[in-house]
Amino acid sequence: MNDTPLATLLFPFERGLIDPPGGGERVLFLGAPGALHLPADFAGDMAAVQGYRPDYLALQRAGLSVTPEPEGEGYDLALVLLGRHRRENEQRLVEALKRTRPGARIAAACAKKDGGGSVRRRMVELLDLEDHASKHHGVVFWLRRPDAIETVLAALDAPESVADGYITAAGGFSDDGIDPGSALLVECLPDNLSGAVADFAAGWGYLSVAASERAPGVKSIDLYEAHHASLEAARRNMAARAPQMPARFFWQDLLGEPVNERYDVILMNPPFHRSRAAEPDMGHAMIAAAAKALKPRGRLFLVANRQLPYEESLQKHFAAQGELRRDTVFKVLWARK
Structure with a gap:
């Protein structure tokens, strides 16, 4: 799964639009790709989530803490890679909201060919976004996790398929x-x-x-x-x-x-x-x-x-x-x- 919009997700950090996580901050990375290379100034404690076995094994070999399903809560930052499956995307965004603390930043990216623009517009309807950018054939947007998320979760958390x-x-x-x-x-x-x-x-x-x-x-x-x-x-x-x-x-x-x-x-x-x-x-x-x-x-x-x-x-x-x-x-x- 090497067609993930990782470069798009990292763009606002590399350009100084978002501060990278500092030492002691807890970071949740939903959909972390196997070929993950983070900027040198990422100092946070990373918990990667990847349910596709080859990518999971690659992350494990790289020495990262990785699980097939998200665990824990109270994260200071959530990074979210989105793909072509709407229901999976919404599940990942729900997990990001549930597992971060109020005020934590959430950054998510989706390739344009997978509907990145429509994903961002959908989130604008539900949440106040801080900003967004288009780069590397993808769309990245970021926001602060609000105190009250029940309405958003109800809109995104689809019933079991x-x-x-x-x-x-x-x-x-x-x-x-x-x-x-x-x-x-x-x-x-x-x-x-x-x-x-x-x-x-x-x-x-x-x-x-x-x-x-x-x-x-x-x-x-x-x-x-x-x-x-x-x-x-x-x-x-x-x-x-x-x-x-x-x-x-x-x-x-x-x-x-x-x-x-x-x-x-x-x-x-x-x-x-x-x-x-x-x-x-x-x-x-x-x-x-x-x-x-x-x-x-x-x-x-x-x-x-x-x-x-x-x-x-x-x-x-x-x-x-x-x-x-x-x-x-x-x-x-x-x-x-």
Whole structure:
């Protein structure tokens, strides 16, 4: 996630429009990017928040204090990076208001391509902004946290998202309902799935719930997901819709962290976007990870956009492979170790 408007967020500090945090001040950074480099005069005690596992690990390696969800309150400064998902943006702004002390400064930035101007105008309707600036293809605005925030929180704090009967996660994959590719994969799954199953890039758990309902031979399901909020939604969906199924939940970067368990079946709707550009290498790497995690004669079932050349990876890593179905957009592939 390297397309964050970090330079825009730091612009008012670098130009002297906002004083940097001093020693002893507590700073909350919501959406802190993995490639975080702060100005040398930032002296505050930083608490970074990042729910995307690769960025979380990068921040951890850099020696920063980082958590997947915000913790604590009474912060003196909140920095907020905003993206393309409105509900996630509003959640981050709500957290900034809740967790700072009255009078604390909040600075937030959003890329123009993600609607930075409209985000600022929305905040103007709700709060008195100190100022704003446009720089580095983004918009940054800042304000002092008011004493009374109840009205603002009521306007921003959206109810929990439920789509197609499932709890979804703001900012995660397919947060507006069941993905058509995943639905096609479920239609193609055989009824004789059995043993230990893993769901790679599980999102909010649709494939795992479907496998629990469809195949009585499934003994357990492990869900792997890099987006923390999606994994927590998957935990709740499995508890509500498949309470009889033994399930474990792994917040893990499948492209950078090894899988230690071995499975009879792996289900997968692999991601091929880190930002806006398609990156098919992500899917190739996940296929290789699935091959390592399967037992001998274990089976992989995956769905992909028709144009993605995953067959070559299946041929490389598996003894047998083929196609179950395709439509105008997707194809469902299978492979056996």
